[in-house]
Amino acid sequence: MVRRISQMAKLLIGVWMAGVIFAMFLIIPQYEGLGDAGRIIIMHVPTAWVSVLAFAVSAFYSGMYLWRRRPSDDDRAVAAAECGFLFTVLATVTGAIFSQVVWGIYWNWDPRQTSIFVLLLIYAAFFALRAAIDPMERRRRLGAVYSLFAFVTVPFLVFIAPRLADSTLHPNCAFLPGSQCDGIVLSEGRIGLLGDRKIRLLALNQQGDIITAAVEVSEPGLTSSAILEPTFSLAEGRSLDEPHFPAVRFRLALEQVDLTTGNVRLNMHAPGTGTIDNPRTFFTFMASNLGFTMLFVWMLQMRSTLLGVSWKLEEREGALI
Amino acid sequence: MMESSAAVYVAFIVTLSVWIGIFVYLWRIDAQARELQRRLDRQPESQQRSTPSATLHVQQRAPSLDQQAEELIKQG
Structure with a gap:
């Protein structure tokens, strides 16, 4: 029964995301000043949001691992960090495409682009650190501590640093109510x-x-x-x-x-100011956020299962030798 | 819908195709991961040794180089 519900939920993710793609291209109106290129916001912002969520989940399970020392917590922490990294790359790529359309250049070392690049480096170092340590228990312990410290930088790099900068081209004011772009x-x-x-x-x-x-x-x-x-x-x-x-x-x-x-x-x-004021755009935007979140949960569960299986196999092989 | 150009339809088809590809890939990986875990959980640890056990048991029983060296030292 549980398995059947789980399968249905995964199918729902597939159909849901297909619906979001349909709405993104064919339902929501063009954005003032951006034309069709502005539709990328439906992918860009949710992937960025899910990456923050994934890094938070990674930090949570890292803390749980340090507390309970269960390998399954470490598997989930690593899986979440991997998902976070993947979604951050997606947000960066979609952002670069947006940048090309609006600023005329893919990469501009804008404060927002720089901060997301630093975030990618921090989590790349996390994977490098884990790969560099052989004893499994030590790898898990140090990885968990690093993950907790890495997450401390996430709110700063994603939410604070780009807003501290007076000179960012990133259209915070257009898409995030309450953002201050004072000029x-x-x-x-x-x-x-x-x-x-x-x-x-x-x-x-x-x-x-x-x-x-x-x-x-x-x-x-x-x-x-x-x-x-x-x-x-x-x-x-x-x-x-x-x-x-x-x-x-x-x-x-x-x-x-x-x-x-x-x-x-x-x-x-910025062009696109008030973009999500349009109800069709707003609901598609929220549906995309929900769809990417569900996709993340699925990927997290699947990847942590794979990690668990591979550790188990390694342990058994190790026990035999 | 009327204001969308042909390029939007092309982008829609491409994006949808990419998503279908990713979804099928994830679905297959997920099924394989669950199957692997089910097999591992079902199989007792002792039965895991079926294929490599013969070789590995021999390896376990054979004295290591260090053990052989210690034995030789004891024998003078």
Whole structure:
């Protein structure tokens, strides 16, 4: 009976994910500014979420192993870390594709890309450490301790570090409500960094209630520059014209103007802002999160079973020799 | 649906095919893993020695090089 339910659940994962793929391409609407390429968010964010979940599960079972010393806990910890690594790679690859579409380059060493790369290195070191230690008990013990320490870095690298950076192109503001992308405050003649673009506020011009900022935007590497002129309505208290940065789909917005101090707040607006406000997109997005989570649970169970079987076989062979 | 271009349908077919491939692969690995575990659980440890036991028993009984060396030292 249990086996039958288990088989049904696995079949459900297959059908569920097929449904998510169908909805991703054929049900949800195109994203403003991104077109069809923006659909990748339905895969990108859930894989990133599941990788965090997997690393948390790995840390949990590592702790359980150190407490109870059951090999099955170690098997689950390793299996979860492997799944986490795999899903992190998927998130990185889908993110790089998104990056190519939006920023015009696959890899930009953006704070988000750098932090995920460091995370991959930390967990690659975990597997290298385990492979380098022969005595099984010692391998499990040190691996569990390392896994616990590795997980401490996960919230920092995934959630905190990219938000600490003032200059990230990653569209946190677009997809994660509550994320703060405050932009930068400049006065005339001052230089700042927005994303990986150096910007300089050249002048402010007022015509009635409309403020126009002349902003020099330099490409990464300072190879070329352009003058953009975002505008702000004093009467309505909001930005009006938001010109595109050269060669990318982000827009430059004049969000605040303080005429008394001469300071203005400039920010980068990502395409796709408010993407998951659309109900079809929102439900597909949540279904994808659920589908990837179920897939992770299945893979975790399967991989830990395989690890358990291989250890058992090794033990029996060892006992014979 | 109407706003989707032909490229979206191609991407959909490719992604779905990749997922079906992954799913079938996972399904087979899962079945094999469960079967292996079932066999291991069912088979008592003593019966595991069926094939290699003859060779291995001989190896166990044969004195190691260290043992032979110790024996020679004792014999003077």
